[in-house]
Amino acid sequence: MLLNGQDIDVEFSRGSVILHNLTDFHPEHIFECGQAFRWHQDGDAYTGVVGNKLLKVARRNGDVVLFPCNREDFVKIWIPYFDLSRDYRKLKAVLSQNLVLQTAIEFGWGLRILQQDEWETLISFIISSNNGIKRIKRIIENISCRFGSPFEWEGKTYYSFPDAARLAEASEKQLMECGAGYRASYIIRTARMVVEGFPLEELSSMDYLQAKDRLMELPGVGPKVADCILLFSMGFGQAFPIDVWIKRIMMHFYPDDCRDVKAMQEFVRSRYGNFAGYAQQYLFFYGRAMKVGIS
DNA sequence: ACCCAGGGTGACG
DNA sequence: CGTCACCATGGG
Numbered sequence: 563m564l565l566n567g568q569d570i571d572v573e574f575s576r577g578s579v580i581l582h583n584l585t586d587f588h589p590e591h592i593f594e595c596g597q598a599f600r601w602h603q604d605g606d607a608y609t610g611v612v613g614n615k616l617l618k619v620a621r622r623n624g625d626v627v628l629f630p631c632n633r634e635d636f637v638k639i640w641i642p643y644f645d646l647s648r649d650y651r652k653l654k655a656v657l658s659q660n661l662v663l664q665t666a667i668e669f670g671w672g673l674r675i676l677q678q679d680e681w682e683t684l685i686s687f688i689i690s691s692n693n694g695i696k697r698i699k700r701i702i703e704n705i706s707c708r709f710g711s712p713f714e715w716e717g718k719t720y721y722s723f724p725d726a727a728r729l730a731e732a733s734e735k736q737l738m739e740c741g742a743g744y745r746a747s748y749i750i751r752t753a754r755m756v757v758e759g760f761p762l763e764e765l766s767s768m769d770y771l772q773a774k775d776r777l778m779e780l781p782g783v784g785p786k787v788a789d790c791i792l793l794f795s796m797g798f799g800q801a802f803p804i805d806v807w808i809k810r811i812m813m814h815f816y817p818d819d820c821r822d823v824k825a826m827q828e829f830v831r832s833r834y835g836n837f838a839g840y841a842q843q844y845l846f847f848y849g850r851a852m853k854v855g856i857s
Numbered sequence: 858a859c860c861c862a863g864g865g866t867g868a869c870g
Numbered sequence: 871c872g873t874c875a876c877c878a879t880g881g882g
Contacts, residue, residue: 692861693864693879694862695862697880698862701879742879744865745865745878781865782865784865785865786863787864808863850863859882861880862882865876866877867874867876868876
């Protein structure tokens with residue numbers, strides 16, 4: 563099967579999918595770089611809820627294993643979700659021309675940018691503002707348990723992320739009880755705007771700047787949160803989310819070109835173009851692990 | 858008690 | 871346009 567720009571041997575057996583010889587894929591790199599919040603480590607695998615499905619992902623002696631996963635779900639859901647049609651070898655070759663990025667890519671070699679659900683990503687990154695990753699995960703889990711729909715797998719109950727209509731009728735008090743804090747009103751107001759016809763599904767076919775401006779009409783969505791949504795759910799590779807971490811990292815590695823945020827934006831735009839978001843993820847994952855800029 | 862976390866908002870100049 | 875206090879909450 564043609565995946566990742568190469569001929570990948572895909573094996574379907576006993577309810578799982580096994581990808582042989584796919585080097586550009588590692589669950590730890592994919593799920594520990596802060597792009598998705600509903601995945602957690604579970605033995606040698608990562609377990610997550612996507613839509614109304616549960617999936618386990620592991621890397622075992624060079625193979626990538628997805629379970630439970632049939633052929634139809636693999637093609638319809640997981641190929642787009644894991645960005646498996648994209649040639650990461652080519653992308654990495656281009657970005658590796660820069661020495662800092664070469665090091666970051668060698669460190670996070672199995673990273674991929676997921677294409678997640680737009681609505682869930684929107685609410686998740688509203689929650690992310692001025693917050694820690696650990697607590698972001700807990701809040702999203704609380705909201706899913708309280709407002710999402712339950713489903714069973716192997717005797718355990720899991721909850722999908724609630725849709726806009728469900729959160730639009732939630733109360734501020736209920737969301738505060740989930741730990742959302744002052745973001746509770748942002749979530750409700752955004753949910754109501756989406757229910758009232760905000761064109762969330764149409765943004766991916768707009769220009770990058772146009773889509774970003776539209777996203778920033780929503781309460782709780784500023785430049786950084788908008789870029790996360792554009793990159794992690796709408797396929798805008800030129801989006802380069804600038805947070806406290808990436809500021810420190812960029813100013814550490816490129817002190818002359820990244821004196822301030824504006825210079826940084828121009829620097830990454832001219833240097834990385836449509837791969838800016840990918841560069842950001844490699845740098846984020848590497849810099850955070852190395853505690854770059856922390857004294 | 859203080860500062861920070863994948864920031865955004867509103868007020869003020 | 872730019873700056874800045876404030877925002878709810880848990881962890882260091």
